[in-house]
Amino acid sequence: MTECERYIDMISSYVDGQLSDDETAALLEHIRVCPDCARQLRIYEEVSALASEDVEVPEELHGRIMSAVVSAAAPKKPKNRKVIYVTAASLAACLALTFIGMKTLFPAVKSDASAEFTAAEYSAAADTASPAEIESAKTAVPDGGTPLAPLPELFGGAVAAADDNAAPPPPEDAEILQPYVLPGADENTAAGSAMTGDWSAAEPTLPMKAPEEEPDRVSDPSSAMTFPVSDPEGAQSDSPDALYTQSVEIYVFGPLPEGVDWDAFEKSTDENGTVRIVVDEKTASLLTDMGYSCGVGMGNDEFVVVQMDEG
Amino acid sequence: MTREDEIRLIAAVKRGDGSAFERLVTENEKLVYSLAFKMTGSREDAMDLSQEAFLRAYSNINSFRGGSRFSVWLYRLTYNICADFLRRKRPDAVSLVNEEGETLDVTDDAPGPDEQAEAKERREAVRRAVASLPEDKRQVIVMREFSGMDYAEIAEALGISVGTVKSRLSRARESLAEILRTDGTFSDLGPSNPLETKNGKGGGPND
Numbered sequence: 001m002t003e004c005e006r007y008i009d010m011i012s013s014y015v016d017g018q019l020s021d022d023e024t025a026a027l028l029e030h031i032r033v034c035p036d037c038a039r040q041l042r043i044y045e046e047v048s049a050l051a052s053e054d055v056e057v058p059e060e061l062h063g064r065i066m067s068a069v070v071s072a073a074a075p076k077k078p079k080n081r082k083v084i085y086v087t088a089a090s091l092a093a094c095l096a097l098t099f100i101g102m103k104t105l106f107p108a109v110k111s112d113a114s115a116e117f118t119a120a121e122y123s124a125a126a127d128t129a130s131p132a133e134i135e136s137a138k139t140a141v142p143d144g145g146t147p148l149a150p151l152p153e154l155f156g157g158a159v160a161a162a163d164d165n166a167a168p169p170p171p172e173d174a175e176i177l178q179p180y181v182l183p184g185a186d187e188n189t190a191a192g193s194a195m196t197g198d199w200s201a202a203e204p205t206l207p208m209k210a211p212e213e214e215p216d217r218v219s220d221p222s223s224a225m226t227f228p229v230s231d232p233e234g235a236q237s238d239s240p241d242a243l244y245t246q247s248v249e250i251y252v253f254g255p256l257p258e259g260v261d262w263d264a265f266e267k268s269t270d271e272n273g274t275v276r277i278v279v280d281e282k283t284a285s286l287l288t289d290m291g292y293s294c295g296v297g298m299g300n301d302e303f304v305v306v307q308m309d310e311g
Numbered sequence: 312m313t314r315e316d317e318i319r320l321i322a323a324v325k326r327g328d329g330s331a332f333e334r335l336v337t338e339n340e341k342l343v344y345s346l347a348f349k350m351t352g353s354r355e356d357a358m359d360l361s362q363e364a365f366l367r368a369y370s371n372i373n374s375f376r377g378g379s380r381f382s383v384w385l386y387r388l389t390y391n392i393c394a395d396f397l398r399r400k401r402p403d404a405v406s407l408v409n410e411e412g413e414t415l416d417v418t419d420d421a422p423g424p425d426e427q428a429e430a431k432e433r434r435e436a437v438r439r440a441v442a443s444l445p446e447d448k449r450q451v452i453v454m455r456e457f458s459g460m461d462y463a464e465i466a467e468a469l470g471i472s473v474g475t476v477k478s479r480l481s482r483a484r485e486s487l488a489e490i491l492r493t494d495g496t497f498s499d500l501g502p503s504n505p506l507e508t509k510n511g512k513g514g515g516p517n518d
Binding site: 009044046047048050052054060061062065068072073 | 333336341344345348354362365369430434437441455457459461477480481485487488492
């Protein structure tokens with residue numbers, strides 16, 4: 001093998017195209033008469049061919065990286081406030097899940113009997129967050145009731161709140177509401193983990209007022225999983241529902257994109273130049289179409305419940 | 312991207328310009344992801360590790376002094392993160408084989424011809440063999456074979472001479488070939504006839 005050992009480094013260099021013409025000629029002469037070295041060369045070539053195969057980069061990688069970086073760079077959220085960032089492709093699913101989140105947030109709240117969703121229907125919507133099915137969930141007619149309002153109307157107060165540059169002030173009974181974190185949605189949990197949870201089995205943990213104190217709320221435990229899904233007027237009025245407008249919080253590095261009236265929204269800039277803006281769902285949708293990452297939340301500055309899938 | 316571009320962008324990132332960092336991400340994400348994917352063989356792990364690499368790069372951008380190119384610095388950071396990951400997983404190395412195979416299936420679940428399946432199997436065997444190499448040999452193989460870096464780039468990344476790269480690469484390839492011969496991956500390979508190959512590169516001529 002002594003002679004072969006002389007050539008072993010040359011085989012490696014040959015595979016990398018690093019040999020001079022003279023060296024190449026000498027190596028090839030040896031290879032011609034040495035099956036072991038010829039086999040060695042073949043293995044090297046095969047490894048190179050297999051290892052150099054081009055890797056397809058997942059489309060969602062960029063958004064995932066930037067979301068993580070933006071989250072890391074973002075200013076600290078108020079206690080109990082949780083925002084999970086999503087990419088444009090998954091905003092629709094996010095909105096659907098925010099929609100679902102209402103059920104868990106307000107399991108015993110009922111203000112419009114004609115527009116109730118059963119827990120099972122919401123669970124179904126949660127499990128099928130494709131755009132088409134989201135659309136279907138938005139317009140489903142449960143149990144022969146009236147059709148549900150389109151999704152944006154569910155958050156009828158959202159746009160108004162954004163236009164006013166602030167969420168509506170909490171009504172007096174707001175203190176009965178405690179921050180509620182969806183199953184598996186803690187700060188470090190991967191987004192979407194609760195997607196697989198059993199929504200219909202989620203235990204309501206919000207303190208509820210006794211029926212006599214809240215005549216417009218459902219006291220029958222059997223109805224505990226129904227909740228309002230359409231009450232734009234109520235949302236804009238001084239009812240507790242006004243609390244639950246949807247807010248969409250975005251962080252923008254660098255110049256703000258054109259085509260949006262930024263003066264209409266509350267915004268602040270931190271020392272790093274990161275701009276934090278609270279916008280309405282429509283604007284968020286526009287921004288995500290433009291490739292920006294948005295966090296979608298529900299609630300006011302005291303708490304936000306977010307549950308969404310990374311798609 | 313030229314070195315001057317990188318320096319300018321990094322200065323901007325240090326001033327808090329997030330869009331500058333996003334440009335660095337755009338420029339380097341394929342390099343980072345490809346390295347992570349080839350080292351782990353798993354799409355999900357590669358995504359997590361890529362994210363981790365850029366997060367650490369962002370957090371530690373102030374410690375980047377420009378002694379080497381940003382891409383080289385990031386590459387080494389990614390490599391270390393992946394190597395740590397593999398080290399942590401090593402106790403499961405035996406069972407990992409099948410699990411990783413399944414993970415690979417997720418990335419390409421289209422039923423392909425036998426040759427495709429076989430190539431995938433061999434690629435996975437190469438990945439495992441590379442993962443089992445001693446650190447110094449693995450570094451050069453990963454850089455050369457997985458990332459296509461030339462000798463000078465490897466030398467820069469590792470802070471060693473081109474001559475050392477050349478000899479270390481040869482030792483690493485010998486070890487790798489030995490592993491792949493022993494585990495039967497290339498037991499059916501015949502000798503190469505380089506007279507029929509072009510520039511000493513590409514597949515063998517005896518197919």
